[in-house]
Amino acid sequence: MTTVATQDPKDLEKGRGERNGKAAADPGSEVLAPVVAEDLAAVFVSHHRPPKPGPLSASLTFGWRAMLKIKHVPEQLFDVTAFPIMMTLMFTYLFGGAIAGSTDAYVQFVIPGILVQSIVMITMYTGVSLNNDIERGVFDRFRTLPIWRPAALVGMILGDLLRYVLASTVIITVGLILGFRPDGGVPGVLAGVALLVVFSFAFSWVWTMFGLLLRSEKSVMGVSMMVLFPLTFLSNVFVDPKTMPGWLQAFVDVNPITHLVSAVRDLMDGDFATTETVWVLVFSAALVAVFVPLPLRLYNRK
Amino acid sequence: MTIDPTGLAIETHGLVKVFGTNRAVDGIDLRVPAGTVYGVLGPNGAGKTTAVKMLATLLRPDGGEAYVFGKSVLRDADAVRSRVSLTGQYASVDEDLTGTENLVLLGRLLGHTKSFARSRAGELMAAFGLDKAAARQVKTYSGGMRRRIDIAASILNTPDLLFLDEPTTGLDPRSRNQVWDIVRAVVAQGTTVLLTTQYLEEADRLASRIAVIDHGKVIAEGTPGELKSSVGAGSIHIRLRDAAQRPDAERLLGKVLGSAVQTGTDPVALTAAIPGHGTDLGAAEDAARALGELARAGIVVDDFSLGQPSLDEVFMALTESSASSTSAGSAESAESAGSSAELAAGSAASASPAASEAASTDEQHDAISKESAA
Numbered sequence A: 001m002t003t004v005a006t007q008d009p010k011d012l013e014k015g016r017g018e019r020n021g022k023a024a025a026d027p028g029s030e031v032l033a034p035v036v037a038e039d040l041a042a043v044f045v046s047h048h049r050p051p052k053p054g055p056l057s058a059s060l061t062f063g064w065r066a067m068l069k070i071k072h073v074p075e076q077l078f079d080v081t082a083f084p085i086m087m088t089l090m091f092t093y094l095f096g097g098a099i100a101g102s103t104d105a106y107v108q109f110v111i112p113g114i115l116v117q118s119i120v121m122i123t124m125y126t127g128v129s130l131n132n133d134i135e136r137g138v139f140d141r142f143r144t145l146p147i148w149r150p151a152a153l154v155g156m157i158l159g160d161l162l163r164y165v166l167a168s169t170v171i172i173t174v175g176l177i178l179g180f181r182p183d184g185g186v187p188g189v190l191a192g193v194a195l196l197v198v199f200s201f202a203f204s205w206v207w208t209m210f211g212l213l214l215r216s217e218k219s220v221m222g223v224s225m226m227v228l229f230p231l232t233f234l235s236n237v238f239v240d241p242k243t244m245p246g247w248l249q250a251f252v253d254v255n256p257i258t259h260l261v262s263a264v265r266d267l268m269d270g271d272f273a274t275t276e277t278v279w280v281l282v283f284s285a286a287l288v289a290v291f292v293p294l295p296l297r298l299y300n301r302k
Numbered sequence B: 001m002t003i004d005p006t007g008l009a010i011e012t013h014g015l016v017k018v019f020g021t022n023r024a025v026d027g028i029d030l031r032v033p034a035g036t037v038y039g040v041l042g043p044n045g046a047g048k049t050t051a052v053k054m055l056a057t058l059l060r061p062d063g064g065e066a067y068v069f070g071k072s073v074l075r076d077a078d079a080v081r082s083r084v085s086l087t088g089q090y091a092s093v094d095e096d097l098t099g100t101e102n103l104v105l106l107g108r109l110l111g112h113t114k115s116f117a118r119s120r121a122g123e124l125m126a127a128f129g130l131d132k133a134a135a136r137q138v139k140t141y142s143g144g145m146r147r148r149i150d151i152a153a154s155i156l157n158t159p160d161l162l163f164l165d166e167p168t169t170g171l172d173p174r175s176r177n178q179v180w181d182i183v184r185a186v187v188a189q190g191t192t193v194l195l196t197t198q199y200l201e202e203a204d205r206l207a208s209r210i211a212v213i214d215h216g217k218v219i220a221e222g223t224p225g226e227l228k229s230s231v232g233a234g235s236i237h238i239r240l241r242d243a244a245q246r247p248d249a250e251r252l253l254g255k256v257l258g259s260a261v262q263t264g265t266d267p268v269a270l271t272a273a274i275p276g277h278g279t280d281l282g283a284a285e286d287a288a289r290a291l292g293e294l295a296r297a298g299i300v301v302d303d304f305s306l307g308q309p310s311l312d313e314v315f316m317a318l319t320e321s322s323a324s325s326t327s328a329g330s331a332e333s334a335e336s337a338g339s340s341a342e343l344a345a346g347s348a349a350s351a352s353p354a355a356s357e358a359a360s361t362d363e364q365h366d367a368i369s370k371e372s373a374a
């Protein structure tokens, strides 16, 4: 006859994490140290209340959280390193000869395109990880803090910017190894990457909205793929649109990714003041204007 | 610490939250005095978490009003947020971060300097017995450790009002006692605690007032004593020497006390409720009279004890009244000073998890294991 505290199934579920290794490996932690009443009494008297942090400081703190997550779960960088490398190699050698006559010539054309495609693709992880975070309840704590509410979202996106920069560095490096020699030199490449990061920042907010709107990580992933695949492939990333049928050209011409790729190619070629660059900046501003308020409203209402 | 003139930490009027067609919270009125522990008791799905989330500004009420220290959770959410903190039913810390990083992050978000946040985090980790695990990711923590880090996060700045949503669900008896110690220490600092629980014993031990909610409504409210006396004066537990005499004893007790008599699986045990009369001549008088009658009828009583009605009984009576369930288990779990054997028998007989929870303090736990080994 054993009738001691029934274990709540919810807690068993919560304990899932413990299976993966570390806890079991540390025998000292099996028995919890007791809570000492005097220690407790001492720590409770913390009535030191500094003024609450401003929007920038709170956002940066959330950015720091994103860095810590990268530090603890470096696997998440796999998407921003291995995937772009694979894409670059695959497309260069698959299409290079057929499209541009030689892989060497094709590299000059395709690297900026692959760069844009890869970075735009990984913007979707903003929505996926936000959804995941909310699922796990940590946002409940953030939302009971008297801070500027958007800070959690802004901070997360700040962390994502780091991933964009990292992925860009990886792709450019691979490109250089394959023989990519842009006319714009270092300033051109930097300007190209900067423009891409600006666009991706703005674009991330679209996924933030989906991350808040959809029920599961999987559905966020699904929707993102549905949008991103046509958007990045039906563009001038891999081939010159002139070879496409008219109806497709019509789509490719209005596709923002086409404009972005052209702008990045221009910049990397050393052509700084092009209309494409302006187009991209205006479009990014429009994205921010529309897609920042929407998720914030959703976030507040949740 | 400023307390609003009414002296209430929480005041709600007709609070409502609807999910689709499900009225999760259906018109709740609460008045929680500042500086006390207030228990919110209810079965699964009663609406406890939903109510707490509305009070902690995480959910918007669909109707009614709620004030925390006189500030509206709807119109003055930031003012409310600066005075409350919530330890939710499910851990709300970042599993990917270490324990210390979680606390430093929160410290920074509360506006503390990096060095203050670090030292405060260290202090809390030590006080909560987590220093050894401080540099490990929270996902490697056990359930009890998660609870602790979660509570530590909630008191980083000592809040004026702390919400604890089922803080001890799934904890072993020792960890449960420690959480209770933490709650007592928090209250000693002048913090008001609103505690939701499914465990009657917990509410009984900690709370000075209790609201029982079911189906989104408050079905009873009062001090633990008031709630208990609402279901009668208590009960008497009797062990006979001879099992064959039980039917006679049962009949006699029923006649003398005028109440239903329960017989458990133990063939010599009986439990009878003692109805209250609202007079000073209380349960003991009635019990003495009943024992006298038994002796006169030649029925040998080996052992007896008087029990106050437990909150288990209150809980069952209140939440199952509509379902007209006749749970024998509810009466078995009285918190009498009976022998451990009787207690063990009572707990084993009861199928209800709530009743077995009543026997979960350290000592009782030990007593039960010893008995079952014997």
Ligand SMILES: Nc1ncnc2c1ncn2[C@@H]1O[C@H](COP(=O)(O)OP(=O)(O)OP(=O)(O)O)[C@@H](O)[C@H]1O
Pocket: B019, B022, B024, B042, B043, B044, B045, B046, B047, B048, B049, B050, B051, B089, B198
């Ligand atoms: N986000 C939600 N969407 C839809 N229904 C919900 C939601 N949250 C809660 N509910 C429903 O509201 C009711 C009350 O749920 P709540 O979580 O408040 O119960 P509880 O008293 O905390 O229960 P437990 O003891 O199991 O934690 C339940 O019927 C639940 O299914």
Ligand SMILES: [Mg+2]
Pocket: B048, B049, B050, B089, B165, B166
């Ligand atoms: Mg709950």
